Amino acid sequence: MRMSTFLRVERLxxxxxxxxxxxxxxxxxIGRGEFVCIIGHSGCGKTTVLNILAGLDAASSGYVFxxxxxxxxxxxxxxxxxxxxxxxxxxSVRKNIAFAVRSRWPEWGREEVxxxxxxxxxxxxxxxxxxxxxxxxxxxxxxxxxxxxxxxxQPRLLLLDEPFGALDAxxxxxxxxxxxxxxxxxxxxxxxxxxxxxxxxxxxDRILLMSNGNETAAGYRAGRIAEVVDNPLPGxxxxxxxxxxxxxxxxxxxxxxxxxxRARAA
Amino acid sequence: xxxxxxxxxKAALVSVLLFALFLGAWQVATTPVxxxxxxxxxxxxxxxxxxxxxxxPGAQKASGFPTPGQVAATIVGHLADPxxxxxxxxxxIGIQLGHSLARVGLGFALACLVAIPxxxxxxxSPLMRRALDPFIQVLKPISPLAWMPLALYTIxxxxxxxxxxxxxxxxxxxxVNTAFGVASVKREWLNVARTLEVxxxxxxxxxxxxxxxxxxxxxxxxxxxxxxxxxxAAEMLVGGTGIGYFVxxxxxxxxxxxxxxxxxxxxxxxxxxxxxxxxxxRAVTYVE
Numbered sequence: 001m002r003m004s005t006f007l008r009v010e011r012l013x014x015x016x017x018x019x020x021x022x023x024x025x026x027x028x029x030i031g032r033g034e035f036v037c038i039i040g041h042s043g044c045g046k047t048t049v050l051n052i053l054a055g056l057d058a059a060s061s062g063y064v065f066x067x068x069x070x071x072x073x074x075x076x077x078x079x080x081x082x083x084x085x086x087x088x089x090x091x092s093v094r095k096n097i098a099f100a101v102r103s104r105w106p107e108w109g110r111e112e113v114x115x116x117x118x119x120x121x122x123x124x125x126x127x128x129x130x131x132x133x134x135x136x137x138x139x140x141x142x143x144x145x146x147x148x149x150x151x152x153x154q155p156r157l158l159l160l161d162e163p164f165g166a167l168d169a170x171x172x173x174x175x176x177x178x179x180x181x182x183x184x185x186x187x188x189x190x191x192x193x194x195x196x197x198x199x200x201x202x203x204x205d206r207i208l209l210m211s212n213g214n215e216t217a218a219g220y221r222a223g224r225i226a227e228v229v230d231n232p233l234p235g236x237x238x239x240x241x242x243x244x245x246x247x248x249x250x251x252x253x254x255x256x257x258x259x260x261x262r263a264r265a266a
Numbered sequence: 267x268x269x270x271x272x273x274x275x276k277a278a279l280v281s282v283l284l285f286a287l288f289l290g291a292w293q294v295a296t297t298p299v300x301x302x303x304x305x306x307x308x309x310x311x312x313x314x315x316x317x318x319x320x321x322x323p324g325a326q327k328a329s330g331f332p333t334p335g336q337v338a339a340t341i342v343g344h345l346a347d348p349x350x351x352x353x354x355x356x357x358x359i360g361i362q363l364g365h366s367l368a369r370v371g372l373g374f375a376l377a378c379l380v381a382i383p384x385x386x387x388x389x390x391s392p393l394m395r396r397a398l399d400p401f402i403q404v405l406k407p408i409s410p411l412a413w414m415p416l417a418l419y420t421i422x423x424x425x426x427x428x429x430x431x432x433x434x435x436x437x438x439x440x441x442v443n444t445a446f447g448v449a450s451v452k453r454e455w456l457n458v459a460r461t462l463e464v465x466x467x468x469x470x471x472x473x474x475x476x477x478x479x480x481x482x483x484x485x486x487x488x489x490x491x492x493x494x495x496x497x498x499a500a501e502m503l504v505g506g507t508g509i510g511y512f513v514x515x516x517x518x519x520x521x522x523x524x525x526x527x528x529x530x531x532x533x534x535x536x537x538x539x540x541x542x543x544x545x546x547x548r549a550v551t552y553v554e
Binding site for chain 2: 056074075076088100103
């Protein structure tokens, strides 16, 4: 099931308070075309890990390699969907995405950019709203634009920072389905942060469970990847039938047990 | 909608009413007070005595302050022929206004050229912010007119000195606002630009400038307001041309109707300038 290693993270740590790293010894691999989710409580450093992968933050120690080349600084190879969608409110949907497309392919002509933009806006089903301003869109639509923008630059790795956290359950479900379809069609490699266990089970091929840093009797213990679990459910799973699949409940219980019992006290 | 329109109508009505009241009070205050009532009570000898003492009990006593009618006539007269030029001390009001606006425009444009790039620098570099802060704090509160002697001495040209004074008073609000606007551009937008590997120039013009534009425009609007206040005083000092010089010249002529007309005109032009910048401000404001 595991494909060739695409991204390798080695012994990453990030220190804000000396002697008390938020996390350390964080190591994991992501295969080409793999969808990996990371789950953990607030404050465990998930977003920091993602920012380091994106090149927006620097690790205190450790390395990230993508295709055997070390990651340093942000790059168009890694597209990010931000938690707060981060659309530029002074640009229309079209211009927001065109801004990204022009950054990726500065040599493209106007017509080329237009076609590319329209293709990716259509992909998230927003063709009717392409000339609207972000302020005129609902939260779900904004996040779709954020996803379209990240996909439009055709990054080799897509990083999603809890993209559906601020959406209502119905909208979240619809966009999860859309994201799943697009990822399956494009074979995109994805690293995603989530709080939602079912979201992780639906989308991820593999789930990283991350524990918080905490004080124990033996002294301070930094956060780390406590467990890595492969998703045993078939790749054809859908949101509607997910909970009827065999093995769903044991898998879900395992993750929930971790979050309830061990994520903090590990 | 109808409620808002009704309110606007009522407000306009009250405005008109207040204006009428003001005009009425003005008219009453400036109507010559007749001395005839007093004169009638006097005997011819007493009148003659008063005349011998240099007083004229029969004469009308005027305050010297023009009536609304006189001012209105002056306004019509000026507006009928705004662009005549009969020598250095007698130019049409349009020409005077043109000189003032040109000075303000030039000084303001120079201030933009300096304040906006410098504001960008200060906003983006904490080092420069700290390094330049003491200078800004000291220079900002100086009255622009205090620079006048130094400007006259070094520049040696009175008109250019006027422009310099406009420049120096417009620069601070723009500088401070630009720096603030640039420094408070949302982190997430900068992160988007970083992940897209946007060049410094594109980032400055397509991300930071539009993000900070409403704050920058606020600074420009404040600057323009101050510049228009200062130009009148500056032109009174340097003389020659301009609406400020016109006011001073008409004061020397003791022509209060002209002074009142000029004061009104300064107010109206200031309002128009502010409205123009308000428009501009609305054009660059974005809703999040």
